[in-house]
Amino acid sequence: MEYTEFKQKLVSNLQDLIGTRYLVSVQKTDFTENLEDFVVIFDSSELVMRCSKMAPIYEIHTNHKVPPAVLASALKASFGIGEDSGSINKSRVFYRLENLEHVQKEYKDIPYQRFLDLAIVFYINLACTEDSIQSRRITNSMLRESKLSISDLMSLANKNTPQMFPYTLRPMEDAALDILDNNPSLLNDPKVRVSLMLMFGKEVGLIPEEEYTSRYVLSCEGNLYGSTAILYPELLG
Template identity: 30%
Template sequence: MSKYEFMKMIELEECKDRIVYRLISKVRNYEYLKNTPSEEYLDLAVVFYIICHIDENGIESIKIDDRFFKGWGVSTGELMELAKVNTPKLFPVRLESMSNTLSKLLGSDDELPEDPGMMVLSNSSNIFGATSVLYETSVDDIVGHFGENFYMIPSSVHELIFVPEGIIANKAILDDTIKQINESTVLDEEILSDRSYYYSRQDKRFYF
């Protein structure tokens, strides 16, 4: 790509159909967020990227930092509106049962024992799939599936796990388990949060 092609690509009118958002940890990205436009979601941060290329080998993207942001003269709200439209188109939601996810990971066509209603939310690329919770109908779809209050477990920036309220005995124990798994298993840059989030159907919101 020539320098001219690159500069054209990052002009707002040229890239506005490829601006997407990603959900990351606010606490773990304190320095990163100092020079980056962002919005809050719960205690997390929504940041923005330009998608340059997507294929079976991966995704090429450019972070939208203050250089672009100030040069474009737009608000974070305007970036959010663009990303709300573009992200679900470029990265369609994937919502499936935990048993189905495990079958795919194991490369098995055999049916695994039924899980107690646990659901996994990601996107078609399985990259920054936790962002899918921001899509317009994602939470409503999960509410419809469970028919009761539920917990959201931040498995990583790539996926979220949802479990019905009835199978969680103690939120404090759940949060401690999440923290232990993050410390022992998840890469630092892929950790989304050390706590779970409780969704109330009556209030139509998450609590943490």
């Protein structure tokens, strides 16, 4: 089956399986150097978007002759669609830091906890790869049905999140060089050029060590939700 026809059949089968609450489409993204097709599922009830690369799905179809209908069922299962809405797998609860104003305005029926000018939002990890995660936002109704509290979610997430997304701590110099390697156009920014001059001035001895403030970048492996690492218990200390 040609790729264009396969995409249409996969979307049609998946849409029929999961119903009108979800909107299924194929979108091109530029997350990588080349444009790639992703099958995207938008949950209009919980305002959650899930996606998966189309290329490996089509490869399974062509190499193993798996019909689009069967692959659509597998996608539905992998995203956890149709499972008990009140089921919270405690070992897969994690948190993210998000914009407080956006959370209060856009998210409905979800538990969250304020942190400075941000919001701690809780999720269930459905599937995780090296560079992406498929997750489901926890709602107040799920919380009630599971007889859990926000305090319970914080305790679970404090335990689970550092294991799911181990932190990384690197000197600013290393992080800056990686960023510039991926986006050389940043060199046009005067502030970036000044920072580089200071950085290399210290390295070659033009700036005394005592006059240079060391800076570090705290993130997570894979750079997934890196800001969340500041919540990890005792880590900043």
